Amino acid sequence: MLYGCPGLKPLYMGENVKTLVEAAQKIEPSTAQMMDWYRQMVLIRQFELRSAQSYQQQKIGGFCHLYVGQEAVAVGSLAAVRPSDYVITAYRDHGHAIARGMDMHPLFAELYGKKTGCSHGKGGSMHFFDASKNFFGGHAIVAAHIPLAVGLGWAVKYRKEDRVVLCYFGDGAMNQGSFHEALNLAGLFKLPIIFLVEDNGYGMGTHVHRASAVTDLKLRTGDAYGIPGKDVDGMDCLAMYRMTLSAAEYCRKGNGSIFLQVKTYRYRGHSMSDPQKYRTREEVAQFQEHDPIGRLEKVLRDAGVLDDQKIQAVNDEVHKLVEEAHLRADADPYPELDDVWTDIYSNPFDPYKL
Amino acid sequence: MLYGCPGLKPLYMGENVKTLVEAAQKIEPSTAQMMDWYRQMVLIRQFELRSAQSYQQQKIGGFCHLYVGQEAVAVGSLAAVRPSDYVITAYRDHGHAIARGMDMHPLFAELYGKKTGCSHGKGGSMHFFDASKNFFGGHAIVAAHIPLAVGLGWAVKYRKEDRVVLCYFGDGAMNQGSFHEALNLAGLFKLPIIFLVEDNGYGMGTHVHRASAVTDLKLRTGDAYGIPGKDVDGMDCLAMYRMTLSAAEYCRKGNGSIFLQVKTYRYRGHSMSDPQKYRTREEVAQFQEHDPIGRLEKVLRDAGVLDDQKIQAVNDEVHKLVEEAHLRADADPYPELDDVWTDIYSNPFDPYKL
């Protein structure tokens, strides 16, 4: 039925979630899968480092929010959903786009404002989109995409499809009104949505405890929206995969939405122009000890499928791909000036008709 | 300190609330006080019945939301706060204005759009204001006044004053983003605010269970904002008084904000133009059995301070006052047409300078 049932014992207090977590522990990905994740994380990191350079070289304009440190979140969670599922995120979207399978060339081209960019150079760093990959962006107004995720979930329920929606946002976004309205709608209509907060501790320079009345974010959606909250170690790709996979199961079974508080950390500033006075080198170093790439590396070494040589090989191969994509994008042409009139209306009128 | 403390055991799980409730039970108002409440409730009800007539006679335009059935909420809670405290509510504001001590004449005059109205005829039924009584309105956009209440609470904390803010809103308002942002700010800054939801079961024609993912509203603010929630029987004036008084104590002691879920019911339609197809006569009748006036009447009869004769006397006296106020307002002049230019700017420029 359409609406949550009054009187009934709220779903999030029921068995489903316990079984969910137990289920999570049992999931065992193959080492091949994990090798792929490892490569993806390396690729994202190198993409970001190249982006940082390009930004300094002023090939990139506007805001550029790097994903370095948070790689395991996008890689582990996106490994757990299907190509047919819907994915949407905020402006810190490079990692998600890559983990979702987008090629690097159209991404670099977008960063450089080129016509070959994934968004024709109209969107830039904060607005990566790929309809063919069910990747719905890339949104720059904090939390404004969360209601869109609810619309995606609504469409899935309306059409009785076997899909889930995976919606990412930051800890700071949870203090926006649109977050509240969206989660209430999702809880009310029981929509198949995984709300995933990438809790990297800061909204720009503001620590969660200076922005949120309750800092244990997983508590904020249970009693308020009937959406159960679980926490996950966002520096652990395997944990991300496991929890997301069982969360997706939970949603596919028609239980409604679920909320994942993912503890992670960004090594770089909020954007490229952030002096980072709000935290110490030591704090950053601490988190880097749990580096997601390093951790998965260890797992794979222990499993005997990775050694120094292989690591070097992966890095070299990835580096080559990144450089190629970057160079190609850099050489690509800018859009024509008349392109300012396109991509605005589907049924255009003057002056939008070219 | 300014911000809620991370790590600390959240306040709303601590002792304060238990002691709060125990304290509530012990409070014993005098029969004189209760007689006064009784009279106020009768007065509000007769004011509303007269308003209903005047609306049918087209003396009142726009929307007119009657308070009949909810009298105990405004009367009991406002009896528990001080004249120096700040009070703000939504558009169903007649009862609050009267219980706050506003004269009926400027209220009727406002309803009739007269110059002598409490808002010079500019605001109408939904916008009663009285600065001299620390009554901050009367607001028609659902939930948009809740952030204003936070501003009032902020001013109190900033100026280190001994005041609390009493902010009323409806069950439907809790699904607005501004509610969420306001409560997070109040919880974060620990502001002395009583957030009081008048849960009359419906937002217009929509029952709470069709609008809110969680229908036990007192649960929605604890884990989400660190603001403890308690429920109160809104049909019981004494219970309203007791709980509000101790809630105010809680706030004055610097504990931050508190949330009261007040179960009440409106006997009339949402506004004067509501066919009420969404509920049965029986449902209404059921609640009327617990009529707040009838209940307090019984208490006072048992206490031996009220009998048929006294009741008649109160009703006659109130009726006379209501009629006088109505007739005077009805005879009052409309504003001059040039008044459309006034009350807009404090430092006016042309054409607002008259």
Added chain:
Amino acid sequence: MPVIQLREALNQAMCEEMQRDPDVFLIGEEVAEYDGAYKVSQGMLAKFGPMRVVDAPISECGFAGLGIGAAMVGMRPIVEFMTFSFSLVAFDQMVNNAPKVRHMSGGQFKIPIVFRGISGPGQQLAATHSWTVDALYTHVPGLKVVIPSTPYDAKGLLKTAIRDDDPVIFLENEAMYGVRGEVPEEEYTIPFGKADIKREGTDCTVVAWGHTCQTALAAAEKLQQEHGINVEVLDPRTLRPLDMDSIIASVRKTGYCVTVEEGYPTCGIGSEIAYQLQEKCFDDLDNSVTRVAALDVPMPYSKPLLNHVVPGVDRVAEEIKKTIYFQG
């Protein structure tokens, strides 16, 4: 031809399109079980069920965004605002997501959504509830803005809006829901960007849309009878796109132009039309363009004040006379 209320014309348009296309659904406050706050969606819940006629919580930002998200995967939502005054709590969704997701994605996603509901002063609802949002939304590229003045136009334009692949702001008016007019039984639609001459005339062009179109027509009748002044009333029907060609053609004929709107004057639709006229046919104007609008104040509750603020028949007639230098 059957004569029906404008309210029914809207209802027919929605029902026909929902029958035709399973991707169309209606969401808003009180649209389902309540049959619509103004009964525009009367009977639709019974016809289409709770998944296609959906009561939403008081969460305009939430359900406007829901509609936009659903539109990204090809659904065609109709989002009803009880009044567009309440769209202001969802303003970011209206002016950033709806009109720009297509652009920012390089044209990958179309947003076929209709936002509809009341705009205008209404019946003494005071300052916050009396918004005329014409200018606010016409200002924004990426949106289309439609505003019917008759039952015939209402049905034809709403069907076009629902079939259009872009976000459409569809503005209705409480005072007009009861207006009756001829609406053919057979299927028809009305294209965007085509003005309609609601009254032919030679002495002055009056550009008016939605509710003010009625005011303008009444003023025209009055002037015809009282002074034999022959006013042309032109209804653009859509404000974005705006059919300036027709407006210019009419002004070339009459030499004079008066615009009538109920919104705030400053940076209003009248200002825009005046700008374009003086730019495109400066020499055809025998006098400056006159903008008739609400007085530049928040809408007061008190009835006499409200009637003074909102342009009525007499004020429009007076302004027309002044504009054409009529003596008498």
Added chain:
Amino acid sequence: MPVIQLREALNQAMCEEMQRDPDVFLIGEEVAEYDGAYKVSQGMLAKFGPMRVVDAPISECGFAGLGIGAAMVGMRPIVEFMTFSFSLVAFDQMVNNAPKVRHMSGGQFKIPIVFRGISGPGQQLAATHSWTVDALYTHVPGLKVVIPSTPYDAKGLLKTAIRDDDPVIFLENEAMYGVRGEVPEEEYTIPFGKADIKREGTDCTVVAWGHTCQTALAAAEKLQQEHGINVEVLDPRTLRPLDMDSIIASVRKTGYCVTVEEGYPTCGIGSEIAYQLQEKCFDDLDNSVTRVAALDVPMPYSKPLLNHVVPGVDRVAEEIKKTIYFQG
């Protein structure tokens, strides 16, 4: 006279007013510990402490409303938006509560609040982050809209705004924070509604404000040098109230008028000025008023596209030449 950055001029204005009046406080995202996203509030936390320089969560609707509520009891909040593009999620607070609480209460409450922050295209921030909100807020009675173009004006106008008893929208521009100019040490304020002639001229009146004032001045220099065209650049400094008398006086002198803005053209400030000019001095105009604005499209990210959309020196110069029928 000391020469300082516009950024510092704003900082001085806030600090001086906060020293003078304990009811003034600053709230916004990253204004305190971060010293301001654009360093406008640099050092203020250290000076005034966390109750008077307040970091807010990402809750624009919440803290804008907080400011308005505090203003109802006589506090004088300065609410900083990181950019006014983010004020759109708080739009209802901006256009309903701030400008209308006074009205709906029959004048019982004044709302002495300043909303300040960046407005304008900025540096390749794409469609949602590049709002020029001049027209959106100037449209609304009850608000005042202020937009400085020099450090001197910035300080004087901001001090006036903080002391004003009405809600003021104070528009800054990222590209101008670093602009340097003379600012006297002694106390001064600048009244609202008084335009300032930034460059005297005889051949054409160019009305420009904020960032476009610089563009206009550069275009004027170019035309002077290349063609000996002598342009007058008039900066209204406040858009509501708008000093039409000065604009009209200048146009009476030059016979021509060009307006320059970075916002969407439709229903923009240029349209409004053009409307009022053709209404009030139709016969003094030797040509129609030319509105130079952003192209009517969402702001694209790509730099060449962005530069094509936003009016630059060359485009302004060309439009001036066309307007005054300059041949050559």
